[in-house]
Amino acid sequence: DTAVSQTPKYLVTQMGNDKSIKCEQNLGHDTMYWYKQDSKKFLKIMFSYNNKELIINETVPNRFSPKSPDKAHLNLHINSLELGDSAVYFCASSQPSGGQETQYFGPGTRLLVL
Amino acid sequence: DAKTTQPPSMDCAEGRAANLPCNHSTISGNEYVYWYRQIHSQGPQYIIHGLKNNETNEMASLIITEDRKSSTLILPHATLRDTAVYYCIALSSNQFYFGTGTSLTVIP
Numbered sequence: 039d040t041a042v043s044q045t046p047k048y049l050v051t052q053m054g055n056d057k058s059i060k061c062e063q064n065l066g067h068d069t070m071y072w073y074k075q076d077s078k079k080f081l082k083i084m085f086s087y088n089n090k091e092l093i094i095n096e097t098v099p100n101r102f103s104p105k106s107p108d109k110a111h112l113n114l115h116i117n118s119l120e121l122g123d124s125a126v127y128f129c130a131s132s133q134p135s136g137g138q139e140t141q142y143f144g145p146g147t148r149l150l151v152l
Numbered sequence: 153d154a155k156t157t158q159p160p161s162m163d164c165a166e167g168r169a170a171n172l173p174c175n176h177s178t179i180s181g182n183e184y185v186y187w188y189r190q191i192h193s194q195g196p197q198y199i200i201h202g203l204k205n206n207e208t209n210e211m212a213s214l215i216i217t218e219d220r221k222s223s224t225l226i227l228p229h230a231t232l233r234d235t236a237v238y239y240c241i242a243l244s245s246n247q248f249y250f251g252t253g254t255s256l257t258v259i260p
Contacts, residue, residue, distance in 0.1 A: 042195075069246075079237070081196065081250040094247060128195050137182055137203075139243055143195035 041065050042144035044129050050150045051119055059114045059147045061129030069093070070112035071130040071141065072104060081128070087112050119151045156240045161255040164234075170227040172254050174240030177221040184243045185216060187225045189236040190253070196239065199225065230258045 042063045051057055063070060071094075072084040086094035090106040101117045116123060129144040157175045164170040176185060186201040200207055200214045202223070207214045213226040227234055239253040 075193075080252070081190075081239075083247055083249075086247070126193055130195075134246060137243070138184055138201065139246060140186070140198050140201065141196075141248060142198065145195050146193060148193070 042129055042131055042142050044127075044144040044147050046147060047145065048148050048150075050152065052152055053119055053121060055119050056115070056117045057119060057149075058116070059127055059129075059149070061112045061114070061144060063110055063129075063131040063142070063144075065131055065133070065142060066110075067131040067133045067142075068109055069132045069134060069139075070106065070109075071132075072112065072114050073128040073130065073143075075126040075128060075146075077125070085112075085114075116149075121151050124149055124151045155249070156242055156251050158238070158240050158251060158254045160252065161257070163257050163259055164227075164230045166232060166258050166260050167229055170225075170230040170234065170256060170258070172225040172227075172238050172240075172256065173222065174224070175222045176240070176242050179220055179242045180244075181220075185214070185220075185223050186241045186243055186248065187212070187214065188239045188241065188250075189234075190239070191233075191236040196250075199238075201243075230256075232258050232260065234258050 069088045071086045075081045085104045087106045103115045106112045126146045130141040132139045132141040187199040188196040190196045202214045216223045235258045237253040
């Protein structure tokens with residue numbers, strides 16, 4: 039069973055379009071994240087949700103809007119896609135406990151904006 | 153936030169132990185040290201973590217110095233499949249800050 043899954047795996051789209059990436063975890067974790075890995079391979083956190091509530095919102099354009107319908111899902115909606123949004127997006131989940139927080143990552147969604 | 157520094161790249165002969173160092177001189181007393189790896193562009197994979205004591209699991213061992221300013225990840229018998237980028241991370245304010253990591257190449 040896949041612990042953290044993302045769909046789609048690949049996404050190719052035109053500038054200006056709106057797209058969504060979905061993430062689901064079956065680990066029973068309370069916390070979920072979105073990370074962005076750019077072409078230089080830097081992996082940077084974008085958002086964190088705990089029990090459907092936004093906890094962390096790093097400096098990300100407001101064209102990016104996370105939505106958590108329940109604690110097992112965290113979707114990422116991107117409006118008006120730009121060339122610079124091309125990257126690999128990773129979803130992760132964790133169950134924080136006593137200062138420890140092992141995060142489990144999904145396989146990634148490779149977004150290419152043309 | 154604690155910052156970690158790692159060498160950009162290392163080579164290791166297949167079958168030998170791979171020792172990956174990490175400096176985290178600004179880490180605070182309650183910040184855990186985590187190690188992840190990323191093979192090609194797959195999702196980062198959890199390896200091991202620790203606070204003060206040395207830790208060992210089925211994948212690796214983690215040696216943390218007594219002053220907690222540095223640590224070493226040990227892969228006891230490196231295989232070709234261990235070729236990856238290895239990230240040392242100090243968990244701070246419930247956030248992982250990934251640095252540039254160490255690109256480990258296991259050589260046949």
